[in-house]
Structures are given as structure tokens and as C-alpha cells.
Amino acid sequence: MEFTDYHVRLAAYALLVDESDRVLLAWWNGEGHSEPEWSLPGGGVEFEESIRDAMVREVFEETGYHVRPGPLLTDDFFTARGRSFDGWMRSQRFVFDATITGGELGTTEVGGSTDHAAWVPLAELEGQRRSSIVDVALAARAVREEQA
Structure with missing residues (x-):
């Protein structure tokens, strides 16, 4: 398929x-079309925004924390049929390490896709409903730690 398609x-x-x-996770409410689940804090990049700036903005909106972006940990993508348009889409996802520099836990967006955020013990993730991006990021973290 061509990129224009x-x-x-x-x-x-x-x-x-x-x-x-x-791990800091955001509870994505499913936006009326999917089952709610835990996700990493983050989301869509605005048209005139850098990827790192989008991550900083999204983390604040979903968790209440100000962060400083670190290195890119991994990138990942999936393809699917569009829900709001006819045709295919490619979702390109970038995961960064980050450092909290301020703020306090509490979702700041109103009427958005995140209901709340929480620190979830890694040992308790098994069996929790979660987005694939959580597993992608944790697998990349494990590879990085093995290489260190």
C-alpha cells in the first residue's frame, strides 16, 4: 500500500x-468504542508539535506530572481500519524514558480519554487489562537492562 493510501x-x-x-499508567476510558484499559501516559502528536513536546504535554494532561524527556526507548506501530474515517491507518508510537521534574499525581484534562492515573506495581500487571504499548515499552526496558 502506498503512503498516500x-x-x-x-x-x-x-x-x-x-x-x-x-510503573506510571493512565486509565484510558475507551472513548465509547473500546473497553477501558491501562496505558502508558501519552497520546497523539498535534500537527505543529514535536514528538518530544507531545509526550511532555500528554504526560502532564494525563498524570499531572511535568517531565523531562530522556532518550527514545523504542518505537512501534500497528495498522487497523479507521473508526472515524473510511480506510486504513498506521499508528506509529514512540516511547521515551522520562524524568519527573514537578507536579503532582492527578489527571488535568477535562472530558478527555484518560479518567485517572496511578502508580501500578510491575508485579501486579499480570492479569490487568492493558494496552499493548505497555508491554512493548517494558520489553524494550528489559532488553536495555540486559545490555547495560
Whole structure:
């Protein structure tokens, strides 16, 4: 398929794991078309926004924390049929390491796709309904730690 034959969605996320082995997750409400699930804080990149700036903005909106972007941890994509348009889409997802620089836990967006955020122990993720981006990011983190 040629690039002019499908839509592209860019999304940027942060992987934040604290010293107690808890990961910061955002509860995505499904927006009326999907089952709610845990996701990494992050989301869509606006048209005139850099990927890193989008990650910083999205993390604040979904968690209440200000962050400083670190290095790109991984990128990933999936393809699907569009829900709001006829045709195919490619969702390109970028996951960054990040450092919390301020703020406090609490979702700041109103009427958005995130209902709340929480620090979830990694040991309790098994069996939790979660987006594939959580597993993609944690697998990339494990590879990085093995290489260190």
C-alpha cells in the first residue's frame, strides 16, 4: 500500500518506573468504542508539535506530572481500519524514558480519554487489562537492562 493510501497517527509516550518497581499508567476510558484499559501516559502528536513536546504535554494532561524527556526507548506501530474515517491507518508510537521534574499525581484534562492515573506495581500487571504499548515499552526496558 502506498503512503498516500492510508492515514498516519503519531503518538508519543513516556515510560516512568520508580525505585519501588511501580510503573506510571493512565486509565484510558475507551472513548465509547473500546473497553477501558491501562496505558502508558501519552497520546497523539498535534500537527505543529514535536514528538518530544507531545509526550511532555500528554504526560502532564494525563498524570499531572511535568517531565523531562530522556532518550527514545523504542518505537512501534500497528495498522487497523479507521473508526472515524473510511480506510486504513498506521499508528506509529514512540516511547521515551522520562524524568519527573514537578507536579503532582492527578489527571488535568477535562472530558478527555484518560479518567485517572496511578502508580501500578510491575508485579501486579499480570492479569490487568492493558494496552499493548505497555508491554512493548517494558520489553524494550528489559532488553536495555540486559545490555547495560
